[in-house]
Amino acid sequence: MTEPIRVLIADDDRLVRAGIGLILQPLADVEIVAEATNGREAVDLTVRHRPQVVLLDIRMPVMDGLAALREIRTLAPDSAVLVLTTFGEAEYVAEALAAGAAGFLLKDSAVDELARAVRAAAAGEAFLTPSITRQLLDQLPTAHTSQATDAGQRLAVLSEREREVLILIAQGLSNVAISEQLWITEGTVKTHVSRIFTKLDCENRVQAALLVHRAGLLG
Numbered sequence: 001m002t003e004p005i006r007v008l009i010a011d012d013d014r015l016v017r018a019g020i021g022l023i024l025q026p027l028a029d030v031e032i033v034a035e036a037t038n039g040r041e042a043v044d045l046t047v048r049h050r051p052q053v054v055l056l057d058i059r060m061p062v063m064d065g066l067a068a069l070r071e072i073r074t075l076a077p078d079s080a081v082l083v084l085t086t087f088g089e090a091e092y093v094a095e096a097l098a099a100g101a102a103g104f105l106l107k108d109s110a111v112d113e114l115a116r117a118v119r120a121a122a123a124g125e126a127f128l129t130p131s132i133t134r135q136l137l138d139q140l141p142t143a144h145t146s147q148a149t150d151a152g153q154r155l156a157v158l159s160e161r162e163r164e165v166l167i168l169i170a171q172g173l174s175n176v177a178i179s180e181q182l183w184i185t186e187g188t189v190k191t192h193v194s195r196i197f198t199k200l201d202c203e204n205r206v207q208a209a210l211l212v213h214r215a216g217l218l219g
Contacts, residue, residue, distance in 0.1 A: 004031040005122040008049060010042035010068070011057040011084060016107055020055060023111050030118060039063030043071045046079050052122045054081045055105070058096060066095055073100045080121035097206045103127030104206075126205035151214035157199045165192045169205050170212035 007030055011017050017035050024030045033049045036042040040062045046054055054072060058065035069081050080102040097104065102121040105114060117127040158166060161182075168178045175193065179186045193205075202208045 002029065004029050005053060005118060006031055006033045006049065006051040007118060008032075008034045008036065008042070008046055008051040008054045008079075010036035010039070010045075010054060010060065010065075012037050012060045013057070016057070016084070020114065023114050024118065027115060030115075037061075039065060039068035042068045043075065046072050046076045050076060051079055053102075053118050054079050055084055055118075056081050056101075057084045066099065069096055069099050069101060080124070082117055082121050082127060097210060100203060101206065102204060147214050148216055151211045154200055154211060155215055155217075158196060162192050162196050162199070165189060166196050166208055167212060167217055169193070169196075170209035170217070172209075 007024060009017050009020050009032060011020075014037075017037075021032055021035075024032055033051050034045040036045050037060075039060045042054065042056060042060070042065075043063070056065050056069060056072075060068070063071075065083065069083070072079055072081055081096075081100070083096045083101045083104040084107050085104055086107055103117060103126045105117050105127070109117070120127045155163065155166070164182060165178055168181060173181065175186050175189045179189045182189075196208060197203070200208060200211060202211070
């Protein structure tokens with residue numbers, strides 16, 4: 001029998017923690033191993049319990065979510081971090097994604113979305129959905145000219161097909177959805193994704209999506 005996905009919930013709002021718990025506890029493949037009420041606790045409990053996935057509020061007392069994320073990525077790099085956020089916090093989320101977060105979730109995400117996010121993060125995949133990703137990226141400030149130029153230069157190393165795949169990644173499509181849209185096999189998509197990450201020096205799909213946004217390629 002496969003071991004359940006070990007999850008840590010970090011949010012200073014008791015109701016938010018309880019709500020997430022109610023969604024995840026009934027899932028046979030998920031186990032909540034700890035809950036943290038501030039950023040310092042989130043780091044300490046992650047180091048102690050080594051969860052596969054950390055659900056981390058971006059605004060918390062004692063140590064904010066961004067600082068906690070950076071420590072977790074250093075002290076427990078095998079723990080994937082999903083950032084919990086609300087609209088209006090786009091600038092913080094962008095920093096979190098650039099710092100290595102595996103993805104982001106709105107605190108009022110649907111039940112199936114939360115479950116899919118946890119499973120994706122545990123599998124080493126970034127969690128991006130077309131609806132949330134596009135809404136969040138649309139909130140981000142327009143990149144400065146220097147940022148747009150730098151992003152464009154980095155993307156110039158990609159082939160035409162890799163560029164197509166990257167834009168679909170930024171739109172939140174999964175490998176399966178990309179293969180269907182481009183009429184190529186899922187294995188071919190995975191190869192393209194791997195090459196894209198290597199060429200762009202990105203750790204995950206989220207960081208790649210931010211480059212696309214900065215280059216102004218999302219329309």
